[in-house]
Amino acid sequence: MTIWTAHILSLYPEMFPGPLGASLAGKGLSENAWNLNVTNIRDFASGKHRNVDDSPFGGGAGMVMRPDVLGAAIDATVEASKGIERLIYFSPRGRTLDQAFVRELAEEPGAVMICGRFEGIDQRVLEAREVEEVSLGDFIMSGGEIAALALLDAVVRLLPGVTGNSLSLEEESFSDGLLEYPHYTRPPVWEDRAVPEILLSGHHEKIKEWRQRQSEELTKQRRRDLWDLRQSKF
Incomplete structure (x- = not known):
């Protein structure tokens, strides 16, 4: 090898x-x-x-x-x-x-x-x-x-044997032409700010849809150049 x-x-x-x-x-x-x-x-x-x-x-x-x-x-x-x-x-x-x-x-x-x-x-x-x-x-x-x-x-970090979780690489910013969605972890409420309820629902398909929408909105707002380029390919 x-x-x-x-x-x-x-x-x-x-x-x-x-x-x-x-x-x-x-x-x-x-x-x-x-x-x-x-x-x-x-x-x-x-x-x-x-x-x-x-x-x-x-x-x-x-x-x-x-x-x-x-x-x-x-x-x-x-x-x-x-x-x-x-x-x-x-x-x-x-x-x-x-x-x-x-x-x-x-x-x-x-x-x-x-x-x-x-x-x-x-x-x-x-x-x-x-x-x-x-x-x-x-x-x-x-x-x-x-x-x-x-x-x-x-x-x-993309090479085999360096990053343990290959799925995390697939979901990162720019992997599909979009910025990555927001992340949250414990505690569920911090300084009166709550984690979005959908992430606590356990409904994986709806969570996936929510994350996709978040990625799209962030890209449109912060990197219009990336969004326009992505739109031109579809």
């Missing part, structure tokens, strides 16, 4: 596994439900100072990661990955990360994830190595490491 494996390229390898070493992801990692390999990009730099960046041609602020250093790091990682071909670079120019992408990635043997720094990486690397750009959203972070951790957390 092939174990899903993430290969991380970073200038800060000490940031991994970070929070992924705890909870379900950490348990899955220790039990070989998934693997994590982290490579320091600086190991592929040469010279006394092992520089990985340089000034941008054409001028401008900041520095750019060198294509010779990063290209060598990518090539060595791909060769060692034994068949993993998905190359991902975290960039605000990329496709926005969503649950469909997460599910797609979870079905593959793994991915190589490139964590950029500075003003970005040389465009020639992206083109020459056919790197896919992925964005967490319309905001800027100091590097790709946190984005990689977020994507890994989303993917790993």
Whole structure:
């Protein structure tokens, strides 16, 4: 059986596994439900100072990661990955990360994830190595490491042997294009707020219908874009 494996390229390898070493992801990692390999990009730099960046041609602020250093790091990682071909670079120019992408990635043997720094990486690397750009959203972070951790957390929890209850994954937000319905637990009354009576009725079919309506209403109110997209498919 092939174990899903993430290969991380970073200038800060000490940031991994970070929070992924705890909870379900950490348990899955220790039990070989998934693997994590982290490579320091600086190991592929040469010279006394092992520089990985340089000034941008054409001028401008900041520095750019060198294509010779990063290209060598990518090539060595791909060769060692034994068949993993998905190359991902975290960039605000990329496709926005969503649950469909997460599910797609979870079905593959793994991915190589490139964590950029500075003003970005040389465009020639992206083109020459056919790197896919992925964005967490319309905001800027100091590097790709946190984005990689977020994507890994989303993917790993879908892998066999990581999350115990597969049914809970099927009922989550975005699983069917809707936001998830509200949840309640004991006590039945808290600060004069009661749990909806339908949830205490024991009538499973009516509970299912109620939850479906709640999901639809929440999606229409809070994520009209998701609702319109879902409607266009039916």
